[in-house]
Amino acid sequence: MTSLEEFRNQMSITKSHIYFNHAGIGPISDSTLQLLENLSKSQRLGNQGIDWEPFMTWHGSVRKEISHLINCSSEEVALTNSTATGISHILSSMNWIDSKERGLILNDLEFSSNSFAYQQISKKFKIPLHIIQSIKEDGIEKLSLDDFRSKMETVPISLIGISHVQFQNGFRIDLEKLTKIAHEYDVKVLVDAMQSIGALNVDVKKLGVDFLATGGFKWCLGPLSTGFIYIKEKLLDSLEPVFVGPLSDKNPTEFLHRPFNSHDSALKFQYTFNFQASGLGEAIRLLNSVSIAKIETKIISLIEYAIEQFKNQISGIMIISPTGKEGSGILTIKFPEKVNLEETEKKLSKKHKIAISVRAGGLRFSPHAYNTEDEIDKVVSVIKNII
Ligand SMILES: Cc1ncc(COP(=O)(O)O)c(C=O)c1O
Structure with a gap:
């Protein structure tokens, strides 16, 4: 402790x-800086400086720290570079062609990273995008759960994209209630957790979250260009990622052209090596050690x-x-x-x-x-x- x-x-x-x-x-933190410095220095010697064995183990231990932080299995976590890449990654792995009729829900408080990818999906696959208007209570901007329910009651929806905590005034949505309502309508919830992860206790199981994406460089105190996604285990099979790399395959060191043999876990989303991520692992280790x-x-x-x-x-x-x-x-x-x-x-x-x-x-x-x-x-x- x-x-x-x-x-x-x-x-x-x-x-x-x-x-x-x-x-x-x-x-x-000082310990994160130390780790990043050592890592950067090691590449001065090219492959003679980088010790791949511990690096591969690191990848696993970073995912373990994350899974401890948000209460899931490390098999449900993949490392990314930012919130926006995580959201784009998840959205582009969904089957939009067979669910053309079912729309998306956003709201008018969202940060651009949690808006643009939805607009692209909407444009590319002609999927209706519905924007819930925020309300004001005593001059404070909020979102009403009733408005989400009404929308799902009136039009077919497949996914809600929402920030756990809004970036301008810090409004925290009751995610547990929102996911319960959404699931009544067979709607999934993809959470932008950039303003809550590392500051608040985000327990994805308790909150009933289906998907989550975040960057690691705000409240997590991780390096820039880090982030991660969470995908609920039982939804992993329904997603087919487009952004894939050697690590997404069951045999990551078999480099020849061959049929892609996707991991069963969220590792199939692991499109790249991310050195900075080891710094995120150290940052989250520190948060976990405080609790x-x-x-x-x-x-x-x-x-x-x-x-x-x-x-x-x-x-x-x-x-x-x-x-x-x-x-x-x-x-x-x-x-x-x-x-x-x-x-x-x-x-x-x-x-x-x-x-x-x-x-x-x-x-x-x-x-x-x-x-x-x-x-x-x-x-x-x-x-x-x-x-
Ligand atoms: C709610 C929210 N999402 C995402 C981001 C940052 O997105 P990215 O990680 O894509 O830079 C911010 C930054 O201010 C934010 O407030």
Whole structure:
């Protein structure tokens, strides 16, 4: 077990910055950096430097760490390079020709990575794409489960694409309820988990998720160009991936042209070697050693503390992030109109070494479990002084 203090000690960023931008890009830990450095150095000597045996084992151990994090079997996990590649990979492996009549559901809050591939499938195979409109409750944007049900009630649907946590205000959909409703209509759910994996306890079995895709470089604290997908075991046979490579085959080191003999597991989706992924494995090993339940509890308590401090100390602000079950690691706050958000963000970054971002007409704060209440006090006080 790694304590939160030991976790913090692994994050060198804490020595120079207050880092509240995990919804943007996650910093990497010292141990992840070390591993990546060693790996990069090894290729200076070409195949004389790279030891393939441990590398192949690594691949397996990365998938094992991921399966531990999201409570599935490592046979249900494949490594990718980003959320968008994962989503495109899964969508392009589905049989759209025989399910032409059945549409897709997205919503108007989604990040582009979770929208463009659906649009392409819709265009290419002439599949109707339905966009659920978000609603506003007390100025906070949300999605209503009733709207998803009504859509499935009225038109034939095969798949819902949705983010577990929305990137602008951090709205967390009740995935357990959504997948239950979807399954009543024989509809599958593909989750973009980029803003929840590594911050919240994402238990794919409990949540009933069919497919999941994420990048590894935000809350997971993994290197850029990493990611993974999860595919529920009983759905593996129904998918025929187009993006395949030697690792997707049952005999990955048999290089001659021959009939492709696909893995039965999610390894059939393993289209490439991904060196960076070993860094993701190390990053997730660190999260697992702290425990994701503990990480979620700490992040949520930091968000609650931040809300209280901002409300008490700065007047005229409006919290546009949901809280409670609909909340997450993202806190977005609107400030009085006179506040120039871009300038504030720049000043915080350059002068005060505080990292946040501008989203949805407000400032977005996204602390991780290694951050502290003291850091929140400092950020609130600096913002109070500069706006
Ligand atoms: C919900 C969501 N999905 C995906 C991404 C990133 O996508 P990719 O991994 O394709 O760069 C982001 C980044 O901001 C995001 O917020």
